[in-house]
Amino acid sequence: MSKDIFISHAVKDKDLADAFVDLMVTAMGISAENIFCSSLEGMSIPTGANFVDHIKAAIQKPKAVLALITPNYLASQFCLCELGATWAMSHNLFPLLVEPLTFEDVRGVLTGVQLTEINSATRLSEFRDQLNSTLGLTGKNTARWESKRNVFLKGLPKILKKLPSLEQVSTAAHAKVVSELDDARQSLADQEEELAEKNDLIAKLEKAKDKNEVAAIKRAYSGEADQLDQLETEFGTQLESLPRHVSYVACKELGLHQRVKIDGFKDADLADGLERAAGQKLIEIDDRGFCTLNDSHPLVKKMTKPLRALKSFIESASIELHNDFEAEHETLLALDNSEYWANRLDSRLQRMSF
Structure with missing residues (x-):
């Protein structure tokens, strides 16, 4: 769980972090329980916890991120990642510039960011007021703050001198x-x-004005919806390359698992179309008038792969996709549904009688 303050610093700068945390605790009245500092006892990572995971959790929702910008900080990939995460998540960042670094040294990393010179009494007091405002603290004990601040600044050169120097890269x-x-x-x-x-x-x-608009919007932003549209297009293209009567047989046979029987008295147009399709070897008609697709015809064979892909996708699709589809189209997302074929795969089937 994130604490109010996250101290972003290089491990090599532990002594500096320790002194600065003491300044906040003793001079600003900030509770040590509200500060996360990975290198300090009682403020760091619990025994047995994963270091990286704990850091990620700690930097999720702090009220303020204090970055001790030193040469060691800029050389640390981990520190730069913390800085990047702070920027990406729009946290309140308080970068504290530490000698011997200058504003020019950090221009590429913190361009346009207001920096606080840690060795400046005036700038530290401004930092204190800004941090108090961010944390909702009153900060009324100015005399105590100035006294502790001056002690910190007096001891700062000695602290910085003891920090490990940056190795040549x-x-x-x-x-x-x-x-x-x-x-x-x-x-x-x-x-x-x-x-x-x-x-x-x-x-x-x-x-959105109604559930249909909501469903349409959700599908447009869903990866699953994009996949469904693509698979429908691929299979629909193969259907539309066939005469509509053959597409009708495909719907009945492959989707509804029903057989089409020629009946010239009931539907002369369908009967004529099926007879023509049989002459083109796209379907076969047995002696009882039942029609089946001719699986050996190249156009029929080309339907097999896209149909199999669409069938597999629909069967494994999420409940959310099915619910959104049904809300938008008011029909079931299923290959054994003739309305699905007519509305989504081949619009010519809307003129056919099921």
Whole structure:
């Protein structure tokens, strides 16, 4: 569970993080229970917990993320990931610039972000006021704050001097980090695009007038719906390449599992069409007048694969897809449903009698 404050820092900068957390606790009255700092005892990761998973959970919903920007921080892939996650999730970020870094040094990482120089008494007081506002604290004890702040600033040079220096990075290692950073940025861009799409979906759903519009919108944004449309198009294209009377036989035989019988008195047009189809070797008619598809004909054989794919997809589709389809089209998503064939696979079947 996220705490109010997440301290983003390099492990090598533990002493600096410790001193700064003490300043917040003693001078600002912030409870240590409300601070997450992975390198400090009592504020870090519980024994036995997965490090990465716990960090991910801790950075989900803090009220403020405090980043101690040092050379060690900029060299840490993990710290840059925390910074990227903070940016992607629009958290309140308070970047604290630590000497010897300058504004120019972090321009590429924090372009356009207001930085607080940690060694400036004035800027630290401004940081305190902003953080109090973000956390909903009063921050009235100014005298105590200034006293503790001055003690922190007096001891800061000694703390910074003891921090482990940044090791020289090889060209190959630098290139690898740059590549990984580019990948991380692309991943964040993809997530932003996905979020924008979901927000667009929510907006359209809120404007929908009835259940049919809701179903249509949901299907348009569903991966399953796209697959269904594609499979229907592929099979429907094969049906429409056949005479409509042969498509009718296919619907009855392959979908409804029924046999079509020629009856010139009942439906002369159907009988004539079936006789022509038999002459084209698309169907076979037995001596009792029952018609079946000629599986050896190339056009009939071409239906087999797309029909099998559509049948398999419908049988394994989610309940949500079936419900949305039925709400929009007011019919069942099923191959043994003649309305489904006529409305979604071959519109010529709407003129046929079932």
